[in-house]
Amino acid sequence: MSTADFLGEIITTGNELLSGRIADANARYAAVRLHAAGLKVQVITILGDAAPLFQDTLSRGLSRSRFIIVTGGLGPTEDDITAAAAAEVLHLPLRQDEYLLARLRECFRLRGLPWEERFARLALVPQGACILDPNGAACGFYLNHQGARLYFLPGVPREMRLLFDNYVLPALLLAAAGGEAVCERTLRFFGLHETELEDLFQNLAQDHQGVSVGYYPNFPENHLTLTVRGPKSEALEKKLEAVAQELAAQAGDAFLGGSDDTLEEILGRQLRVRQLTLAVAESCSGGLICHRLTNIPGSSDYFQGGVVTYSNRAKVNLLHVPESTLHTHGAVSGPTAAAMAVGVRDVFGVSYSLAVTGIAGPTGGSPKKPVGTVYLGLAGPQGVKTRHCLFQGSREEIKILTAQTAMDWLRRELQ
Amino acid sequence: MSTADFLGEIITTGNELLSGRIADANARYAAVRLHAAGLKVQVITILGDAAPLFQDTLSRGLSRSRFIIVTGGLGPTEDDITAAAAAEVLHLPLRQDEYLLARLRECFRLRGLPWEERFARLALVPQGACILDPNGAACGFYLNHQGARLYFLPGVPREMRLLFDNYVLPALLLAAAGGEAVCERTLRFFGLHETELEDLFQNLAQDHQGVSVGYYPNFPENHLTLTVRGPKSEALEKKLEAVAQELAAQAGDAFLGGSDDTLEEILGRQLRVRQLTLAVAESCSGGLICHRLTNIPGSSDYFQGGVVTYSNRAKVNLLHVPESTLHTHGAVSGPTAAAMAVGVRDVFGVSYSLAVTGIAGPTGGSPKKPVGTVYLGLAGPQGVKTRHCLFQGSREEIKILTAQTAMDWLRRELQ
Numbered sequence: 042m043s044t045a046d047f048l049g050e051i052i053t054t055g056n057e058l059l060s061g062r063i064a065d066a067n068a069r070y071a072a073v074r075l076h077a078a079g080l081k082v083q084v085i086t087i088l089g090d091a092a093p094l095f096q097d098t099l100s101r102g103l104s105r106s107r108f109i110i111v112t113g114g115l116g117p118t119e120d121d122i123t124a125a126a127a128a129e130v131l132h133l134p135l136r137q138d139e140y141l142l143a144r145l146r147e148c149f150r151l152r153g154l155p156w157e158e159r160f161a162r163l164a165l166v167p168q169g170a171c172i173l174d175p176n177g178a179a180c181g182f183y184l185n186h187q188g189a190r191l192y193f194l195p196g197v198p199r200e201m202r203l204l205f206d207n208y209v210l211p212a213l214l215l216a217a218a219g220g221e222a223v224c225e226r227t228l229r230f231f232g233l234h235e236t237e238l239e240d241l242f243q244n245l246a247q248d249h250q251g252v253s254v255g256y257y258p259n260f261p262e263n264h265l266t267l268t269v270r271g272p273k274s275e276a277l278e279k280k281l282e283a284v285a286q287e288l289a290a291q292a293g294d295a296f297l298g299g300s301d302d303t304l305e306e307i308l309g310r311q312l313r314v315r316q317l318t319l320a321v322a323e324s325c326s327g328g329l330i331c332h333r334l335t336n337i338p339g340s341s342d343y344f345q346g347g348v349v350t351y352s353n354r355a356k357v358n359l360l361h362v363p364e365s366t367l368h369t370h371g372a373v374s375g376p377t378a379a380a381m382a383v384g385v386r387d388v389f390g391v392s393y394s395l396a397v398t399g400i401a402g403p404t405g406g407s408p409k410k411p412v413g414t415v416y417l418g419l420a421g422p423q424g425v426k427t428r429h430c431l432f433q434g435s436r437e438e439i440k441i442l443t444a445q446t447a448m449d450w451l452r453r454e455l456q
Numbered sequence: 457m458s459t460a461d462f463l464g465e466i467i468t469t470g471n472e473l474l475s476g477r478i479a480d481a482n483a484r485y486a487a488v489r490l491h492a493a494g495l496k497v498q499v500i501t502i503l504g505d506a507a508p509l510f511q512d513t514l515s516r517g518l519s520r521s522r523f524i525i526v527t528g529g530l531g532p533t534e535d536d537i538t539a540a541a542a543a544e545v546l547h548l549p550l551r552q553d554e555y556l557l558a559r560l561r562e563c564f565r566l567r568g569l570p571w572e573e574r575f576a577r578l579a580l581v582p583q584g585a586c587i588l589d590p591n592g593a594a595c596g597f598y599l600n601h602q603g604a605r606l607y608f609l610p611g612v613p614r615e616m617r618l619l620f621d622n623y624v625l626p627a628l629l630l631a632a633a634g635g636e637a638v639c640e641r642t643l644r645f646f647g648l649h650e651t652e653l654e655d656l657f658q659n660l661a662q663d664h665q666g667v668s669v670g671y672y673p674n675f676p677e678n679h680l681t682l683t684v685r686g687p688k689s690e691a692l693e694k695k696l697e698a699v700a701q702e703l704a705a706q707a708g709d710a711f712l713g714g715s716d717d718t719l720e721e722i723l724g725r726q727l728r729v730r731q732l733t734l735a736v737a738e739s740c741s742g743g744l745i746c747h748r749l750t751n752i753p754g755s756s757d758y759f760q761g762g763v764v765t766y767s768n769r770a771k772v773n774l775l776h777v778p779e780s781t782l783h784t785h786g787a788v789s790g791p792t793a794a795a796m797a798v799g800v801r802d803v804f805g806v807s808y809s810l811a812v813t814g815i816a817g818p819t820g821g822s823p824k825k826p827v828g829t830v831y832l833g834l835a836g837p838q839g840v841k842t843r844h845c846l847f848q849g850s851r852e853e854i855k856i857l858t859a860q861t862a863m864d865w866l867r868r869e870l871q
Contacts, residue, residue, distance in 0.1 A: 059497050061488030061672070064479070068502075073476030082474050084509060087483075087500035094499060094520075101516075105509075225475070234569055239533055255471050255505075256533055258612055266472065321764075327750025328743035331764040335742025338818050338851055346770040349736075349746040349762040351755075355804055359763070359774065389770055403753050433566045436753055 047217040048083045049075070049108035052098055054123060055196055056089045058113075067112040067194070067201045074205070079223035079270055080108075080213055090120040096130045103130075103189055108213055110205070113196030115180060117160050123193060124182075128167035131186055135165045141172050141180070173208045183208070190216060222274035226281045227266045228288060229297040231304065231449055235263050241291050249284050260438075261445045262297065262304075294453045304448050305333045305340075311455040312343035312393070319451075320389035321347035322360055322381040324372070325399035325415060329444040345389040350381070360384030373398050375416050375427040382418030382425050393455075394420045395447045399430075401439045415443050419450055462632040464490070464523035465499045467513055469538060470611055473528075474504045482527040482609070482616045489625055492670025492681035493640050495523075495632055505529060507541040514545045518604055523628055525620075528611030530595060532578050538608060539597075543582035546601055550580045556587050556595070588623045598623070605631060629683075637689035641696045642681045642715035645707055646864055650678050656706050664699050675853070676860045677712065677719075709868045719863050720748045720755075726870040727758035727808070734866075735804035736762035737775055737796040739787070740814035740830060744859040760804040765796070775799030788813050790831050790842040797833030797840050808870075809835045810862045814845075816854045830858050834865055 051071055057063045068085045075082050083106065086098050095114075102109045114123030128135045142164035149156045163180060166172070170182040173192075181204045184191040192209045194201045230238060235256050242254050242265065255266045267284055269277045289296040298307055312319055321330045321344075331347040334340050348359050353372055356362040362380040370376040381396035399415030406412035413432040418425060428450065432442040466486055472478040483500045490497055498521065501513050510529075517524045529538030543550045557579035564571045578595065581587070585597040588607075594615030599606040607624045609616045629638045645653060650671050657669050657680065670681040682699055684692045704711040713722055727734055736745045736759075746762040749755055763774050768787055771777040777795040785791045796811035814830030821827035828847040833840060843865065847857040 059487060059500065060491040061484045061486075062491075064484055069476045069479055071476075072474060076475040076477075083504060083506070084513075085474065085502040087502070089498060091498070097516075098499075101512075225477070227477070236532055236572065236574070255535065256531075258531070260612065260614060266477065268475075323743075323746075327755075328738075328746025328762060328764070331738075331743025332747045332855075335764070335766070335816075336852055336855070340742075341766045344766055346766045346774075347743060347764040348774070349743070349750070349764070351750070351759055351761045352804070355761040358803060359761075388773060389767070401750075431568070433563070437751055440747075440751070 047107050047213075048081050048105070049110070049213070050084045050086065050102050050106045051082055052086045052088065052095070052102065052109060052111045053196070054088045054090060054095060054111070054113035056120075058087050059089045066198045067196065070198070070202055071110055071112075071205055071209075074210055075213070076225075077223060078210065078214055080217055090114060090122060092122045092126040092129075095122070096126050099127060099130050103186065106189065108190040108192070108216070110192045110194065110209060112194045112201050115163070115193060115195050117163050121162075124166055127184075127191070127193065131167055131184065133167040133169060133184075136168050137161065138164045138166050138170070138172055141166070141174070144174070145180075173204050181208075183212075222272065222277055223268065223270050224274055224277040224281050225266060225268045226285055226299065227264055228285060228299065229259075229262050229264050229302065230292055230295050231262045231297055231445060232295040233263055233292060238263055238265050238292075241288055244291065245284065245287050249280065252280065252284055261442050294456065297452075303337075304445065304452065305337050308448055308452050308455075309334070309337045309340055309343060311452065315455070317393055317455075318343050318345050318389075318391040320345045320385045320391040320394045322385035322394065322396040322418075323347060323349045324351060324356075324381075324397055325401040326397045326440050326443045326447070327351075327401070329440050330395065330397065330447060333444060333448070345391050348385055348388075356381060356384075360388065371410075373400055373410055373414060373416060375418075375429065378416035378418035378427045379420075379425045380418075382420035382427075386420040392422060393451060394418075395451055396420070397443055397447055399432075399439075399443060401436045401443070403436060413439050415439070415446075417443075417447050417450060419447075419454060421454070462522050462628075463496050463498045463520070464525070464628070465501065465517050465521045466497055467501045467503065467510070467517065467524060467526045468611070469503045469505060469510060469526070469528035471504045471535070473502050481613050482611065485613070485617055486525055486527075486620055486624070488672045489620070489681075490628070492642075492672055492679075492683075493625060493629055494668045494670070494683045495628055505535040505537060507537045507544075510537070511541050511545045514542060518545075518601065521604065523605040523607070523631070525607045525609065525624060527609045527616050530578070530608060530610050532575050536577075539581055542599075542606070542608065546582055546599065548582040548584060548599075551583050552576065553579045553581050553585070553587055556581070556589070559589070560595075588619050594618050596623075598627075633685050636685045636687060637692055638683065638685045639689055639692040639696050640681060640683045641700060642679055643700055643703060644674075644677050644679050644712040644715065644717065645710050646677045646712055646719065646860060647710040648678060648707060653678055653680050653707075656703055659706065660699065660702050664695065667695065667699055676857050679715070709871065712867075718748075718752075719860065719867065720752050723863055723867050723870075724749070724752045724755055724758060726867065728754075730870070732808055732870075733758050733760050733804075733806040735760045735800045735806040735809045737800035737809065737811040737833075738762060738764045739766060739771075739796075739812055740816040741812045741855050741858045741862070742766075742816070744855050745810065745812065745862060748859060748863070760806050763800055763803075771796060771799075775803065786825075788815055788825055788829060788831060790833075790844065793831035793833035793842045794835075794840045795833075797835035797842075801835040807837060808866060809833075810866055811835070812858055812862055814854075814858060816851045816858070818851060828854050830854070830861075832858075832862050832865060834862075834869060836869070 173181040386394035396418035402412030588596040596609040801809035811833035817827030832843040
């Protein structure tokens with residue numbers, strides 16, 4: 042049996058999950074590890090503490106999944122209905138597990154907690170259930186129902202993870218015929234539309250059978266994830282590396298890197314290895330470039346600082362942009378962007394500088410210079426260049442596109 | 457009809473969610489706000505991009521829920537199956553929405569992207585669908601199927617939230633109240649714990665029967681949502697206004713305002729009405745204050761600009777911080793914060809200025825000045841003040857807390 046047929050699902054229960062008060066940590070914890078191990082989860086269901094909906098979900102699961110992981114609802118309170126509700130669905134009597142009961146009593150004694158009769162329901166499990174017991178640290182059980190593997194785990198993340206790691210994952214890997222390996226890699230692109238990425242991949246899909254692809258717009262970037270399954274992870278890594286390299290080559294400058302490489306990190310590394318320094322002059326991006334650059338720990342090694350010059354006065358006083366340039370060409374112009382870039386480079390005494398001036402909107406546009414009009418300046422050892430862009434979107438989107446495009450320009454320049 | 461009967465569910469789709477590669481942000485975003493507004497979600501289902509399971513889940517949803525919110529699968533690629541799969545379940549033909557198609561073409565044109573025929577599938581929606589259209593910023597649709605309300609939203613969180621906030625939540629609140637009017641108001645607080653907020657409300661709950669409350673943390677702020685139902689919306693608004701005013705009074709300076717009032721908007725209004733101007737000098741916040749201030753349209757009327765001075769050299773050259781101050785007290789100190797505030801105020805010739813210097817980490821801390829140590833300076837007509845803060849969290853969290861605390865300080869100052 043290949044893992045492709047070995048489909049499973051996860052059911053997490055708890056009203057606090059439906060209210061959004063608590064993010065579901067258990068389902069994601071299991072999903073990440075199952076996926077990495079090549080086991081396919083086809084659905085995750087998050088429920089409250091009501092029995093009927095849980096029972097309906099469990100029945101559906103039994104009809105379509107080879108394994109089901111249920112978390113939550115195993116506690117001592119009235120709303121802990123999992124064991125009883127499951128027993129009903131599986132047409133099994135609830136029985137008291139004497140061993141579990143004794144162990145629970147012992148745990149309470151050791152923790153100096155008074156035992157109450159209502160706690161006895163903690164030991165009520167469907168007949169035939171196998172207790173998952175890491176020496177009393179948590180409390181869950183396993184059932185094999187007509188070939189389907191059912192794992193019932195506590196909702197407390199620490200306990201759930203203990204049982205998942207020690208019992209569930211190893212057992213499922215064995216069950217899935219040794220379990221194929223799975224390798225996944227995410228590639229980041231800027232400047233290519235999702236559909237252009239799809240074309241890139243289609244061009245080389247036939248040379249790389251078995252590599253599945255997913256596209257995730259991640260404004261202002263586009264991400265692509267390659268997944269491949271097989272017996273030997275070394276071979277899979279090789280295969281992924283080959284596809285990734287071909288894609289990167291075809292995408293050219295639009296390829297940013299692997300999932301961990303944010304644009305500011307890449308740029309930071311480029312500057313660091315060459316011992317270059319950077320300063321930024323921002324108008325319409327309003328400090329976003331500085332903010333992103335300084336999100337990187339250690340950025341002070343190469344980022345000297347920046348100036349946000351909204352007013353003409355600031356452009357003149359701080360960056361020494363000639364009054365005549367502002368007068369002749371306007372604040373939003375190539376010459377002003379160039380003067381800002383040179384000015385901030387000299388003021389901070391850095392090797393490279395970026396400058397931005399434009400109209401983020403929603404007001405301030407004109408027929409000649411509509412909202413979204415942005416001029417970029419890049420000053421470096423070889424002198425200064427400017428670029429004209431016309432962005433589309435909300436004020437915030439225009440700021441984001443402006444910052445990304447400016448930083449990406451320097452990245453390409455340094456490549 | 458009471459909202460107790462008005463049960464709904466959320467279906468999010470995307471293979472990246474099942475692999476756990478991406479945490480589901482959309483379902484939780486919706487769940488928190490629906491819960492806070494008193495609307496009950498009974499199940500959240502996370503699926504991949506396979507049509508059969510989605511169709512089965514949608515059918516189950518129709519049999520048990522009054523509203524269903526679906527996110528994801530509305531894109532232009534092959535794995536975007538939502539619209540077609542839903543049409544099949546609902547026995548509706550897919551039709552091309554000419555208006556949507558025209559708008560898409562226009563968006564592509566404005567963004568300078570070449571139009572391709574396959575993009576037309578973006579405009580294929582089930583017959584009778586009502587397009588949710590915030591002027592081309594996102595793309596989703598609504599269907600009423602035998603009394604059940606179905607909302608199909610994009611998977612891109614930014615777009616999903618835009619449609620959810622503007623179309624889905626208001627419409628569901630109306631629907632849930634049946635003939636009744638329903639009023640909802642969110643109040644924002646900074647500097648009060650969620651539990652402190654809860655206490656505040658408990659104090660006056662008995663005087664305001666029928667007002668339901670929900671809390672959700674919105675780092676670094678805490679938000680509280682009040683909901684009331686009744687025959688006359690005027691009366692409800694009065695009631696909400698009364699509760700809101702009492703809460704605001706009890707919270708004092710910690711009360712920021714209604715849901716639409718971001719801190720940067722409030723601060724902007726304060727400066728605008730008094731015709732005051734502002735400049736900012738940032739070190740460890742790295743431009744985040746400037747970025748937030750300039751997110752507000754028209755901020756150039758009062759925000760003159762800022763300086764991000766990571767290096768001492770920049771602090772001296774641009775802000776005229778005395779070398780002796782840096783030498784005697786260090787870059788991260790009250791005197792330096794004060795000198796930066798005075799310097800940036802004078803350079804930009806503004807009425808008020810904020811200055812920040814600190815250690816965002818993860819490195820750079822010392823026993824005397826650990827990571828999270830931040831000094832704030834505020835210069836105004838009455839002179840200059842400084843504040844010492846010690847924040848905890850990641851580098852980004854410390855930047856966020858620093859920016860928020862500095863802006864909030866000026867807000868309280870101007871109040």
